[in-house]
Amino acid sequence: MVVMFISLDLLRIKIEKLLVQFGITEMQAVKDNMVSLTSRNFIYPDAKLIIVDVNSGGFDAIEVISNLRKSIKSKHLPILALGNSTDSSVASKLIKLGCTDYMSKHFDDMAFASKVLDMMRPKENARPTTDDAVITIPQAPSEDRPLEYVKLTWNASFETGIEAIDEEHRSIVENFEKLYQLMSTGQGHDFYGELLGFLTGYIDTHFADEEAFQLKIGYPHLEDHIKRHQYFKERITAFIKTQSAPISNSDLIKLNLFIKDWLIQHILNEDRKIGDYYKQTQD
Ligand SMILES: [Fe+2]
Ligand SMILES: [Fe+2]
Structure with missing residues (x-):
């Protein structure tokens, strides 16, 4: 399951439509007014990836990322941050805060889907094996x-x-x-x-x-x-x-x-x- 802290807007709809095409059908979007609470008390045991819009405006993304990293139920999960900036220093700051990766919201569909699939893959399968070099x-x-x-x-x-x-x-x-x-x-x-x-x-x-x-x-x-x-x-x-x-x-x-x-x-x-x-x- 992909858990999304993204306001109900075109971006979220675009992501939902795109990921379905790649076989990801289990997605849970958290409403803006519930984001802070959910990040403190994470309730999705099937979550494999969390996507956070750091420029949503509907919640404090820095606080949310910090909460997710502290919570025992979410601290191990990869977090993909999405934001307006294409500046790599923004990505570095977010990764220091605890995000696993960062992408601009103006992403290429293929690059985004590949990244999501990669990040959802269990860690032990993420590196080369004989069948998947x-x-x-x-x-x-x-x-x-x-x-x-x-x-x-x-x-x-x-x-x-x-x-x-x-x-x-x-x-x-x-x-x-x-x-x-x-x-x-x-x-x-x-x-x-x-x-x-x-x-x-x-x-x-x-x-x-x-x-x-x-x-x-x-x-x-x-x-x-x-x-x-x-x-x-x-x-x-x-x-x-x-x-x-x-x-x-x-x-x-x-x-x-x-x-x-x-x-x-x-x-x-x-x-x-x-x-x-x-x-x-x-x-
Ligand atoms: Fe087919
Ligand atoms: Fe086929």
């Missing part, structure tokens, strides 16, 4: 994104049990692995355009196939699933529009992380539900 590219880090990219290999947890869908998922993972391999030898830039081309074709055929299958079996969450697919289509279009020339390391990492978060969040959280439903209807 992380390599740092020697380049000055940007404010919003650590220059790390990740490896991901196909495993049984990706399987929906529907052969045709699994076969198509396998092809996206294979292309993702190819990107990783090429990035690790400095040749990722040459593959970037080809991969976007693949993704553009892939999402048309794969999403259509998957949606047709859901329709055929009477899957009750088809409408919601189509919306999630639509979001991914929009993001790929945005990648194509915003890529730099020549392709930068940052473009590669952004694509790598997006596909990975997409694969994990969407295939694991959403596509597998189709398989579960299908199995139930067959029993």
